[in-house]
Structure formats: C-alpha cells, structure tokens
Amino acid sequence: MSKQKKTTIKDIANVLNITPSAVSKALNNHPRISQKTRDAVIQVAKNLNYQPNRLASALRKGKSNLVGVIIPRTNSIFFSNVVQHMEEVLNLSGYNVIMTQSNESYTKECTNIEALLDTQVDGIIASLANETTNFESYNKIINNGVPLIMFDRSDYEIDADYIGIDDVRSSQLIVNHLITQGCKRIAHIAGYSHTRIYKNRIKGYIDSLEQHQMEINEELILESNLSLNDGREKMQQLLQLEERPDAVYAAGDYAALGALQILKEHNIKVPEEIAVVGFSNEPFTALTSPSITTINQHSEQIGKLAAKAFIQRMDEQNSDSNVTNIILEPELIIRESSKRI
Amino acid sequence: MSKQKKTTIKDIANVLNITPSAVSKALNNHPRISQKTRDAVIQVAKNLNYQPNRLASALRKGKSNLVGVIIPRTNSIFFSNVVQHMEEVLNLSGYNVIMTQSNESYTKECTNIEALLDTQVDGIIASLANETTNFESYNKIINNGVPLIMFDRSDYEIDADYIGIDDVRSSQLIVNHLITQGCKRIAHIAGYSHTRIYKNRIKGYIDSLEQHQMEINEELILESNLSLNDGREKMQQLLQLEERPDAVYAAGDYAALGALQILKEHNIKVPEEIAVVGFSNEPFTALTSPSITTINQHSEQIGKLAAKAFIQRMDEQNSDSNVTNIILEPELIIRESSKRI
DNA sequence: CTGAAAGCGCTAACAA
DNA sequence: TTGTTAGCGCTTTCAG
Numbered sequence: 001m002s003k004q005k006k007t008t009i010k011d012i013a014n015v016l017n018i019t020p021s022a023v024s025k026a027l028n029n030h031p032r033i034s035q036k037t038r039d040a041v042i043q044v045a046k047n048l049n050y051q052p053n054r055l056a057s058a059l060r061k062g063k064s065n066l067v068g069v070i071i072p073r074t075n076s077i078f079f080s081n082v083v084q085h086m087e088e089v090l091n092l093s094g095y096n097v098i099m100t101q102s103n104e105s106y107t108k109e110c111t112n113i114e115a116l117l118d119t120q121v122d123g124i125i126a127s128l129a130n131e132t133t134n135f136e137s138y139n140k141i142i143n144n145g146v147p148l149i150m151f152d153r154s155d156y157e158i159d160a161d162y163i164g165i166d167d168v169r170s171s172q173l174i175v176n177h178l179i180t181q182g183c184k185r186i187a188h189i190a191g192y193s194h195t196r197i198y199k200n201r202i203k204g205y206i207d208s209l210e211q212h213q214m215e216i217n218e219e220l221i222l223e224s225n226l227s228l229n230d231g232r233e234k235m236q237q238l239l240q241l242e243e244r245p246d247a248v249y250a251a252g253d254y255a256a257l258g259a260l261q262i263l264k265e266h267n268i269k270v271p272e273e274i275a276v277v278g279f280s281n282e283p284f285t286a287l288t289s290p291s292i293t294t295i296n297q298h299s300e301q302i303g304k305l306a307a308k309a310f311i312q313r314m315d316e317q318n319s320d321s322n323v324t325n326i327i328l329e330p331e332l333i334i335r336e337s338s339k340r341i
Numbered sequence: 342m343s344k345q346k347k348t349t350i351k352d353i354a355n356v357l358n359i360t361p362s363a364v365s366k367a368l369n370n371h372p373r374i375s376q377k378t379r380d381a382v383i384q385v386a387k388n389l390n391y392q393p394n395r396l397a398s399a400l401r402k403g404k405s406n407l408v409g410v411i412i413p414r415t416n417s418i419f420f421s422n423v424v425q426h427m428e429e430v431l432n433l434s435g436y437n438v439i440m441t442q443s444n445e446s447y448t449k450e451c452t453n454i455e456a457l458l459d460t461q462v463d464g465i466i467a468s469l470a471n472e473t474t475n476f477e478s479y480n481k482i483i484n485n486g487v488p489l490i491m492f493d494r495s496d497y498e499i500d501a502d503y504i505g506i507d508d509v510r511s512s513q514l515i516v517n518h519l520i521t522q523g524c525k526r527i528a529h530i531a532g533y534s535h536t537r538i539y540k541n542r543i544k545g546y547i548d549s550l551e552q553h554q555m556e557i558n559e560e561l562i563l564e565s566n567l568s569l570n571d572g573r574e575k576m577q578q579l580l581q582l583e584e585r586p587d588a589v590y591a592a593g594d595y596a597a598l599g600a601l602q603i604l605k606e607h608n609i610k611v612p613e614e615i616a617v618v619g620f621s622n623e624p625f626t627a628l629t630s631p632s633i634t635t636i637n638q639h640s641e642q643i644g645k646l647a648a649k650a651f652i653q654r655m656d657e658q659n660s661d662s663n664v665t666n667i668i669l670e671p672e673l674i675i676r677e678s679s680k681r682i
Numbered sequence: 683c684t685g686a687a688a689g690c691g692c693t694a695a696c697a698a
Numbered sequence: 699t700t701g702t703t704a705g706c707g708c709t710t711t712c713a714g
Contacts, residue, residue, distance in 0.1 A: 010691075018701085024691095025694095056706090084416065097440060100438070119407070284625040350708070364708095374683070394708070
C-alpha cells in the first residue's frame, strides 16, 4: 500500500479521455470549462484519491504559497503567540508557514535565510537575533525581490515594513509610574544597546528621568542579555553600590524575575524597599509573589498585523510603495511588585 | 532592483558555454565532472548571486526536504520545546520544518494534514488535538506512503512510530509520592478519557490506589479540558464534597494552577490541608508559591527522538519495517505543593 | 568527462 | 468549450 503511485491530473485526464489542461481548469474553477466536465473531473479526482501537487503548481506559477518566519526563540510566550496569530491570518489566505528559529545566533539566522530563500518562500517575516549587528542577509532578501516584514526587533538599516510597540514610550510609562510611586533612585537592567529596541528602552528611561529633573546615574544602567541569571547577577551588583536603588526596571521579564529572586534571598521587601518592573508580560509575571509589573507587547496584534502587511505586499502591483511602519501603544500592567501606594 | 530575474543553472551554463546538466553536476558534487569545471561553475554562481530553486529540484527528485509538524498549541512550553529540538535535528539533515497547529480542533487538524500533503512534505510529525477521535486522516497519511511519527498524544488506531513518556507510570509516581506524604483521599482532575494519554494517567492513578488497597472513589475523578478555568471549577466541585480530598492530582499544570488559586482563595493550606500535583513542568510551576510538584515530560528528548525516527524512516529502504515505540521514563519533580514531611 | 534529451506535475497561451 | 503546446528549473539517464 505504501508505494502506490500518486495520481496526477494526467491520470484523471486519461480516465475521462480529455486533456490534462482541461482537468486543471476544472479543478481550479477556471471559467472556460463546462459544468459537466467540471463535475466529472471532480468525481474522478475523488475516486482516484487525487492530491494536487503544490510543488509543481508553485514551480509553474512562480509562487509557493509558503511564508518563512524567523524568530529568535520559541520558548518565549511573546514570540510563540506572535507566530500563532500570524499563522491564523496567513492560513486564511492560503499560505503555509515555515517556522525557523535563530536561537539568538547570527550564523543560524543567516543559514535560515538561505534555506528559506532556497525553498522559494513568497515572503519572510522576521525578528532579529540578539547577536545580529550585520544586516546584509536581510537586505539580500529585499534585493531578491522577496517581501520582508520585520517585527519587534529590527534596525534602521533594514528597509522593510515594521510592526512593533513604542519602546521609548514603554520605558516612559514605567519610569513615570515608578516616580509616581515615590521611587527616587531607579536602576535599569538594560538589554544590549546595539539592538534598537533596547537602545530605545534606555532612551525612554533617560528621557523620563530628565523630564522629572532627576539625575542620570551611569552606575544604575547595566547592559545584559536579560536572562534569568543575568538578572540575578546585575541585581547583586546593584545591591553592592554605596547607595542602593529603590527601584529596578529590567528590560525583560526573566531578568526581572532573577532580580526578584535575589531580593527575596536577601530579605529585601518588594516593593516597599525596592520596586521591580519587567517587560513582555510572560505568563509567570502574574503568578509570582509578589506578582510583577510589566509591559504588554500585544503579541496577538503584532502577529496579525505582520501577516496582513505581508499579504498586502503580495497583493499590490506597485512594489515600490513606501515602507509601512506600525508602532503600537504599549500597555503598562501594574502589579504588586511596584505598587507602593 | 526588486524585479530582477533570478539566475538559473541555465544562465550559468550560458556564461561558461557548457550545458545546464554539467552545471547541475558541478553544483551537486557529482563525481563525473572535472575539478576545473566545478570551480568555474562555483565562481560564476557566486558572481551571478545564484540561488538554487529547491522547488524545481524537489519536483524532479520527488523529495521536498520539508517536514510537516502538527502540534495542538504553541503556547505550551512542552510543545514549543519539542518543536525547537525537532527542528534542530532536522535542519542538520537538510530538512526544513513546516509548523502548523490544530488549536485542539479536529477540523483544523484535517485541514492542516491536507495542506501538508499538498505541499508534498516528506513526512509528518504530529500530536493529536484534544477533540480528535477519528483517525482517518492520519491513516490517510500512512496510506499515501508518507512517513508519520506521532508523539505524546496518539492512539492505538494510528499505526505509526510513537515517542512519548510512560503515562501510567507517571501517575503511579505521583500517587505513590502522595501516599508516602500521608495523603489518604487523593482526587484526580483528569483529561478526557477518550485520549490515550489521559486514559493511561487515569489507569495509573487507579492501579496505584489499588496496589495500596485504597478505595477508588468515582466522585474524586473529574474529567476536564485541563484549562486553568476548568481546574478552578473542578476544584470548587471537590471542595463541595461531603468529605474533602486531602490531595489533588491534575493531569495538566494549568489545571493544577487553577486548583491552587481556588485553595488560596479559600485560605486552605497547601500542602498541609490539601496537596497539589500537576503535569508537564511548565515554567511557572517552579515560580508559584507554593511551587508545584509536577512531571518532567522530556520535551527535548521527545523532539530529538521524533526527528531521528523520521530520518531513519527516510533512510531505510524496506519501508515495511516494524513500527517504533519509544516510551520514556517520566521524572517526578517534587516541589513545595506536595511536600508534607 | 561532457552533452543531448526527456520529464517531474502543473498551468497558461493560443489555436481550434 | 476544449485541446495543443510549451515550459517553470532542475536532475538524470544515456550517448558521445
């Protein structure tokens, strides 16, 4: 049973004594075919358990109906939600998703791009790996005439559509909130500033402090990879300062959790002595005690909008239209870890 | 720049005044070609920015190097880890992954299977949707001669390779542990018993109680969809019994969390008054207070083994070889929610 | 070692 | 309305 030859439109044509092209038309609801033939074809197709070969069709039409997606990691609820909603929208328009992950590695990212282009995807939707500072392979996608949509992590050097939240604004929301809560010495466990979103978060942090005529203190800004362990280390470092901070804003939830752990281990009261804020609304932030204040990045919307941006690119004829830039308003979710009043 | 024609082996052939077939051989390290030609071809290919067209190659060779993956949900760390490690192994062997999700829906699952078969994937790796009780479409995959590997959720009616953990044993580990902790009335918030893994978890639960000459009480076994909300509801129900349980084993972590929330809301001490155990080792189980005892399902191993099983199927000539069945030993992770002594 | 030629399965001009 | 024909880009016999 396992090696039966697959039935093709040719087989169907033979049975009915018509030509393959007639069968093709019948199967694709082409107008120039009689209802009678169409019905007959569909009947025979069913009988022979016909399975269209999208590869052949793709080759012929020069369109694979495959969309490549590159995300840094799957084990982050943000990215996996984004992909989930992207898929939803894309499937509705007849696209399948090829998902790849870079594991935050630049080389893996390049390999993935190569592989996706080889597979003749109709477009690529991506978010940068942490490591990436060279954007040639992304520009190669564009130069190949393949639509590219970036989300969350991108760079000004990549001339593609972009969907993300306003990171400067996110930081401002957080810092303003902390100031309202009476915090006077706010530390920032930042991401690496070579990445645009983290640079923007640092900028928002600084802007907000300046607006309130508060001092910018270099020793309170620590760049990190935002892992749980890095959060722990940086928090340790902050505790060893002459003058402790009274609030810590980490640019990622895992780092915030690490900080929280250290504070608990040192019996430092959160938020009374030191307030903690994270970023991304990972599910665990609602479940820790105290629960962690964080930013909702709108993964669902980002996924859907990115998919729609791609579909629009495919639909439009004039591929020279301007690049779309959708910046969503972040939402501050205030929880116990920062509520002092 | 965006509409440049893609370079093909024909273009390369023209430049060098040789035939496409020679170029093909050179590019594929075919032995019957001179080193000189090979070098020249590779040089020109680089100059013209040649990108092989895998679709054409796939059509010709009858092999797409695409593997379809069907998972019920992406927002579960178990499934997303599995996919991640699957991808790792598959990429190494030159395969790309097309990821689809059923959202626990039977219809979506069928659509996904159709789409994947149409795309001419070389194989499918899948885990059943909760809803699924009809396995025709899976058997269709097999009948089409496409290798099928199931993991975690499968059924005896699907005659495919399988990788999963020993669910009966998992329940036994849990129930034995609870008994050791002095629990005498152990409730089970179960999954729907039409699904094999949940049936097995129920079986393990019953077996273990019988082994200890403890009573099997129907009112303590509640089937559910294992969502957080269902966990809350079932826990409510259990609290309304004449005689309360002193332990609750939920067949999923989210349900366990729901139960924990209800217990907290009622100021019932965990684990002193009622112990709680979950299943799957979702990251949040380590972070709640009390942290939740649970089962490690070995997502990494499952992903890798499933990928390897597929690769083996592809490599072997005699496709009639027996079905592989890999059952991994579960690991009980004991945390605060069940530690009474 | 290289070339000629056929064809994977499907689609789209064009012709009838 | 249907058929003929050519070809998407690549691989693979088979001849030379």
